[in-house]
Amino acid sequence: MHFFSQAFNYDHSWSHVVIGMWHKYPNPKCSHVVSIDVLDRSVDPKTGIIRTERVLGCKQKAPGWIVKLFGGSEDAFVREISFVDPATQNATITSVNLSLSQFATCFEQIRYSPVSPHRTAFIQTAEIQARMALWRSAADGLEKWLVQRFEQNAHLGKLGFTDVLQTLGEERQHSPS
Secondary structure, three states: OOEEEEEEEEEEOOHHHHHHHOHHHHHHHOOOOEEEEEEEEOOOOOOOOOOEEEEEEEEEOOOOHHHHHHOOOEEEEEEEEEEEEOOOOEEEEEEEEHHHHHHHEEEEEEEEEEEOEEEEEEEEEEEEEOHHHHHHHHHHHHHHHHHHHHHHHHHHHHHHHHHHHHHHHHHHHHHOO
């Protein structure tokens, strides 16, 4: 199993970041995400927590050896479940790959929480595990490649989300009050 993690602060309020969370895709920096389908959204009447379940469609350019070894296509799907708690100002997102999960899984967790009125903490972790116990060296190579790909996408995600937050801020400044 291999791990990835990163943490930093956005210079935006928690509510602004959460609004941006719903506008993250599509964006030019994360062109691998090609579709977003909301499967379910509900609000718990007692807690006010908003739960959303989505499926993200992605296009991934996998190395030829992976396609030859496992088959499949460049179309990939990810299940995402988010919880937004306005009372505690915490938002959590968990996601797991649906495509090729019989060979490898990537379990991602993201948390947004306020640091100050105008700063929001972002914490992201991912656990990546190949499921090829008989071919440990191949599994290790696959996990390393998946971590590298995840890290590249995480970097693009940060750049894209920063652009989304800036655009939303500019739109808010230019809209009539």
